Amino acid sequence: MARLEAVVTVSSDSAAPVSASAPVPSPRTDSEALLDGTDASPLFTPLELSGLPLANRFVMAPMTRQASPDGVPGEDVAAYYARRAAHVGLIVTEGTYVDHRSAGSSERVPRLYGEDALAGWRRVVEAVHRAGGRIVPQLWHLGVTREAGTPPYPDAPVFSPSGLRADGTRAGEPATIAEIDAVIASFARAAVAAREAGFDGVELHGAHGYLLDQFSWSRTNRRTDGYGGDPAARARLGAEVVTAIRGEVGPDFPVLYRFSQWKGGFYDARSADTPGELETLLGPLVTAGVSALHVSTRRYWLPAFDGSPRTLAGWAKQLTGLPTIAIGSVGVAQAFGEAKADASSLSLAPLVELFERGEFDLVALGRVLLSDPAWPSKVREGRLTEIQPFRQEDTTRLT
Numbered sequence: 501m502a503r504l505e506a507v508v509t510v511s512s513d514s515a516a517p518v519s520a521s522a523p524v525p526s527p528r529t530d531s532e533a534l535l536d537g538t539d540a541s542p543l544f545t546p547l548e549l550s551g552l553p554l555a556n557r558f559v560m561a562p563m564t565r566q567a568s569p570d571g572v573p574g575e576d577v578a579a580y581y582a583r584r585a586a587h588v589g590l591i592v593t594e595g596t597y598v599d600h601r602s603a604g605s606s607e608r609v610p611r612l613y614g615e616d617a618l619a620g621w622r623r624v625v626e627a628v629h630r631a632g633g634r635i636v637p638q639l640w641h642l643g644v645t646r647e648a649g650t651p652p653y654p655d656a657p658v659f660s661p662s663g664l665r666a667d668g669t670r671a672g673e674p675a676t677i678a679e680i681d682a683v684i685a686s687f688a689r690a691a692v693a694a695r696e697a698g699f700d701g702v703e704l705h706g707a708h709g710y711l712l713d714q715f716s717w718s719r720t721n722r723r724t725d726g727y728g729g730d731p732a733a734r735a736r737l738g739a740e741v742v743t744a745i746r747g748e749v750g751p752d753f754p755v756l757y758r759f760s761q762w763k764g765g766f767y768d769a770r771s772a773d774t775p776g777e778l779e780t781l782l783g784p785l786v787t788a789g790v791s792a793l794h795v796s797t798r799r800y801w802l803p804a805f806d807g808s809p810r811t812l813a814g815w816a817k818q819l820t821g822l823p824t825i826a827i828g829s830v831g832v833a834q835a836f837g838e839a840k841a842d843a844s845s846l847s848l849a850p851l852v853e854l855f856e857r858g859e860f861d862l863v864a865l866g867r868v869l870l871s872d873p874a875w876p877s878k879v880r881e882g883r884l885t886e887i888q889p890f891r892q893e894d895t896t897r898l899t
């Protein structure tokens with residue numbers, strides 16, 4: 501089976517050390533250390549994102565649950581999201597497969613096509629809206645990380661920019677232009693289906709080494725046509741997907757784009773080596789009409805490039821002028837995919853400091869929300885000792 505987001509690989513951390521002027525988290529570990537005397541109230545202010553009113557600055561991060569048999573989200577999935585709806589400003593669902601036969605590799609990951617799956621999603625959306633929340637689905641295509649022969653369409657070929665996995669091994673043929681056009685159309689169909697199901701927007705999964713990210717990364721994209729080569733050409737597929745979606749849903753429907761430097765199993769990877777390269781990769785997305793950038797890092801406070809304390813979310817905001825969502829180890833001592841605890845991540849002081857410096861507009865929470873759906877409200881109300889700390893076993897069940 502192809503690697504899924506939920507699979508965690510142990511790796512050493514590759515990020516640059518925190519520079520002298522970057523906020524350094526305190527090394528305390530108890531739940532009271534979360535606030536550390538910090539006033540977190542700025543994170544509980546409302547925000548309007550492309551016309552969508554959000555109650556606070558917390559976002560539930562997309563997290564694959566594999567709890568949707570035959571790709572259909574059921575009542576348990578609706579209840580799982582509804583339990584979190586009143587505590588965060590916005591929910592981004594787990595990755596959902598777009599309507600393309602090579603998109604996925606599991607029959608338990610939800611689809612965003614087919615009447616049965618869409619009826620399930622309508623129930624999820626209604627439950628979240630009833631609880632006062634907002635929700636967007638994450639549109640997902642695995643690209644080359646899908647293994648040939650896996651369900652739901654075992655006979656579908658592996659689709660990728662250059663037929664190469666991140667480790668350099670061959671996994672198929674480079675996509676033709678006609679195949680690229682078909683994938684773009686599948687993302688646009690998914691966005692239309694999302695809007696018709698009542699979702700408040702969509703997020704494109706352009707991170708972690710999946711399809712859209714494979715095009716942005718020179719290691720997996722060796723194309724010499726207009727979809728590969730310099731950073732602007734590597735950004736083209738993502739931008740064309742956004743353009744196609746905008747053509748269907750109009751200018752007002754929120755379209756978020758998630759990107760990362762790190763790739764699944766390759767935490768040292770980088771799509772952009774300099775702020776200039778990052779600007780070239782993100783520029784076409786802005787022009788195409790993205791509403792906000794979801795900047796996936798494993799530790800939200802670390803500087804993105806040498807010579808500046810600015811974080812990746814801060815650079816993305818500075819270079820594009822778009823709102824950004826930061827993420828990475830908020831309230832949890834281990835970075836995603838790492839066995840070693842880093843207790844220094846627990847204090848929220850650096851988070852508030854970076855927010856007030858204007859580096860991000862929203863912050864996503866991943867693992868803390870798996871174990872405690874009410875985590876933001878408990879922080880707001882100072883009920884820190886009531887917080888249920890993250891447990892690894894919650895990654896494999898719906899709590």
Ligand SMILES: Cc1cc2nc3c(=O)[nH]c(=O)nc-3n(C[C@H](O)[C@H](O)[C@H](O)COP(=O)(O)O)c2cc1C
Pocket residue numbers: 505506561562563564565594595638705707708758796797798827828829830832835836864865866867868895
């Ligand atoms: C169980 C699990 C499943 C995940 N699935 C997805 C996913 O479907 N899409 C995605 O973009 N990221 C996925 N991620 C990554 C998270 O969105 C997030 O970036 C990561 O957990 C770091 O945030 P945290 O430190 O707050 O947990 C997953 C993470 C976990 C723990």
